[in-house]
Amino acid sequence: xxxxxxxxxxxxxxxxxxxxxxxxxxxxxxxxxxxxxxxxxxxxxxxxxxxxxxxxxxxxxxxxxxxxxxxxxxxxxxxxxxxxxxxxxxxxxxxxxx
Numbered sequence: 028x029x030x031x032x033x034x035x036x037x038x039x040x041x042x043x044x045x046x047x048x049x050x051x052x053x054x055x056x057x058x059x060x061x062x063x064x065x066x067x068x069x070x071x072x073x074x075x076x077x078x079x080x081x082x083x084x085x086x087x088x089x090x091x092x093x094x095x096x097x098x099x100x101x102x103x104x105x106x107x108x109x110x111x112x113x114x115x116x117x118x119x120x121x122x123x124x125x
């Protein structure tokens with residue numbers, strides 16, 4: 028499953044939790060790595076990046092993070108399921124319970 032504009036992981040995390048291998052494409056370094064963000068009333072806050080969130084939730088191994096502009100990036104490599112099937116343009120769960 029590929030998520031373009033992965034941002035903070037709102038779609039990536041539930042898919043990975045459900046057992047899917049996910050390719051998360053995002054070009055914003057703050058969204059991926061975290062950092063300071065401007066809040067209302069000139070407050071400064073800290074955003075947790077997608078990569079740290081995935082690691083914290085134990086999902087990092089299920090997600091391939093691509094830091095690039097989707098329109099300028101090379102297509103992701105072919106994904107091969109544990110059974111050896113090539114998954115191109117389809118969703119393939121990593122568990123056999125589906």
